[in-house]
Amino acid sequence: MKYGLHIGLLLLGSFVSQSAFAVLNIFACEPEWASLAEILGGDRVKVVSATTAHQDPHRIEARPSLIAKVRRADLLVCSGAELEIGWLPMLQRQAGNRRVLPGQTGYFEAAAQVERLGIPEKVDRSQGDVHASGNPHVHLDPHRLLGIASALSDRLAILDKPNADHYRSRLDDFSRRWEEALQRWEDQALPLKGMRMVVHHQDWVYLFDWLGMVNAGSLEPKPGLPASAGHLASLRKTLQDAPASAIIYTHYQNPKAAKRLSQLTGIPAVELPYTVGGADEVVDLFTLFDVTLKRLLEVVT
Ligand SMILES: [Zn+2]
Structure with missing residues (x-):
């Protein structure tokens, strides 16, 4: 017992x-x-x-x-x-x-x-x-x-x-x-409203929708496909008529196409963190948005 x-x-x-x-x-x-x-x-x-x-x-x-x-x-x-x-x-x-x-x-x-x-x-x-x-x-x-x-x-x-x-x-x-x-963030981001940006891939749809930014073109001719010289040339032409403030890419994407288009157009190429760990300062979800906005505001102000 x-x-x-x-x-x-x-x-x-x-x-x-x-x-x-x-x-x-x-x-x-x-x-x-x-x-x-x-x-x-x-x-x-x-x-x-x-x-x-x-x-x-x-x-x-x-x-x-x-x-x-x-x-x-x-x-x-x-x-x-x-x-x-x-x-x-x-x-x-x-x-x-x-x-x-x-x-x-x-x-x-x-x-x-x-x-x-x-x-x-x-x-x-x-x-x-x-x-x-x-x-x-x-x-x-x-x-x-x-x-x-x-x-x-x-x-x-x-x-x-x-x-x-x-x-x-x-x-x-x-x-x-x-x-x-x-x-x-919404107070800080007011100057971004209406800004036109070229993207590498459609990773930024929700960010743009939130901030009222406009997609001015994509480096990928079709989702998942790398940019060709012909596609960059046609983007360059589009941007002459309707300029953009920045070309956005992220860490996991090859920056070559963004940098090439930047050379062709004089529009700055900007790397955004995209997720936690995408930049040294981005240690959590709060700093992800802090750094994303900081880098975007640097090119438009
Ligand atoms: Zn995707």
């Missing part, structure tokens, strides 16, 4: 210590979602990111080390809307972890939580690497990001019910700080 009670206490002890220390293993497809999951989860989550700011999230190799990480994950947090279509389905298949398959609670798509821009009326693959479900680069609109944060917080609470209050209070804290920052 005494012995049984002892075992019971031991089991209870191990259960308590396990629930106090077990954390949700989160596999984020991109650094922006790793950063958001860390902010919302705090010490209740352990987050790994499949990619860094130096990698093109459209094109990632499904390495065995990534498969092992998906196998261990309780939750996948990805952009969705086909951004990862070239590599994530393969990781999910190979990992054999049913909890994180599409449709399961352990699979969270950021783009599915918000209204998407750029949904093509008809999908025609001859038009290049078109994002058929709309543009997936949703994190660059801070309003949408707030909605995604709320949905992700709810998902964490479903997966880890005993800590629902913890996730709720972290979301409240994040939302308060984010709304303060949003006010500041």
Whole structure:
């Protein structure tokens, strides 16, 4: 009897210590979602990111080390809307972890939580690497990001019910700080309204929509295709009639085309961070927007 009670206490002890220390293993497809999951989860989550700011999230190799990480994950947090279509389905298949398959609670798509821009009326693959479900680069609109944060917080609470209050209070804290920052960013960004910018890829649709900036052309003749000399020449001609303030590219893109067009036109080429880690100062989502606006304002003021 005494012995049984002892075992019971031991089991209870191990259960308590396990629930106090077990954390949700989160596999984020991109650094922006790793950063958001860390902010919302705090010490209740352990987050790994499949990619860094130096990698093109459209094109990632499904390495065995990534498969092992998906196998261990309780939750996948990805952009969705086909951004990862070239590599994530393969990781999910190979990992054999049913909890994180599409449709399961352990699979969270950021783009599915918000209204998407750029949904093509008809999908025609001859038009290049078109994002058929709309543009997936949703994190660059801070309003949408707030909605995604709320949905992700709810998902964490479903997966880890005993800590629902913890996730709720972290979301409240994040939302308060984010709304303060949003006010500041929108005040700072007023001079950017109506500015015309050439882009490398359509990564900036949501940023432009938020700030009222105008897309003056794309270095990619079709999504996913490199710029040709002929395409740059025709862009140059377009820009003579309707000039632009900057040519925007990001860390994971080859800067050659942006720099060449800059030489041809005298329009400055500007590297923007795009995600967390995309510049030395960009250590979280707040500094991502701080630095993005700073670099854009430098060219227009
Ligand atoms: Zn894209």
